Amino acid sequence: CNNIICENPVEYGLKLFKYIRGLSNAKVVSVTGSVGKTSTKEMIESVLRQKYGSNSMIASAGNSNSSYKAAENIKKLNYKTKVLLQEVGAGSKAYDIVKRSAVILESDIAVYTNIRDSHIEWYGSRENIAKEKFTLSDFGKKEGLAIINYDDEILRKHKFIQEVYSYSLDNKKADVYAKNIR
Numbered sequence: 001c002n003n004i005i006c007e008n009p010v011e012y013g014l015k016l017f018k019y020i021r022g023l024s025n026a027k028v029v030s031v032t033g034s035v036g037k038t039s040t041k042e043m044i045e046s047v048l049r050q051k052y053g054s055n056s057m058i059a060s061a062g063n064s065n066s067s068y069k070a071a072e073n074i075k076k077l078n079y080k081t082k083v084l085l086q087e088v089g090a091g092s093k094a095y096d097i098v099k100r101s102a103v104i105l106e107s108d109i110a111v112y113t114n115i116r117d118s119h120i121e122w123y124g125s126r127e128n129i130a131k132e133k134f135t136l137s138d139f140g141k142k143e144g145l146a147i148i149n150y151d152d153e154i155l156r157k158h159k160f161i162q163e164v165y166s167y168s169l170d171n172k173k174a175d176v177y178a179k180n181i182r
Contacts, residue, residue, distance in 0.1 A: 112149060
């Protein structure tokens with residue numbers, strides 16, 4: 001009988017998936033934010049598939065951004081996997097969704113689109129939404145990278161643990177600034 005009896009199955013599951021993640025040398029790229037996660041993830045996926053091919057990459061399907069879906073993708077990791085690209089979302093009454101994903105993913109790169117009012121009914125403020133989203137970096141690789149939307153004031157002001165690389169449509173101080181967009 002393959003059963004494990006424990007007091008806190010969620011905590012045990014986090015430890016188990018973190019262990020499985022630790023067995024892989026795959027780089028983990030996570031994408032979070034209030035809006036634009038799926039589009040951003042799909043653009044990143046397009047570039048990464050050109051570099052690594054479909055057999056060496058796992059990407060979350062559609063907007064599958066729950067900690068459950070992150071765990072399902074971690075279970076797919078094998079010796080061929082070079083990159084796991086995972087969208088990470090928040091919301092509903094189940095707090096710590098991003099944190100649970102962050103713990104098991106231990107991201108090498110965390111990409112932040114923006115912090116807006118989506119799901120504010122559960123979090124109470126944009127600052128609380130940001131606090132939840134920032135767990136992606138808090139539990140990420142310290143030598144990793146945080147890629148942020150420099151146009152978002154909350155993201156711009158946050159002190160990330162990782163090296164920060166920024167992009168912008170409005171602010172020339174960002175590492176990458178787009179202009180003359182047609």
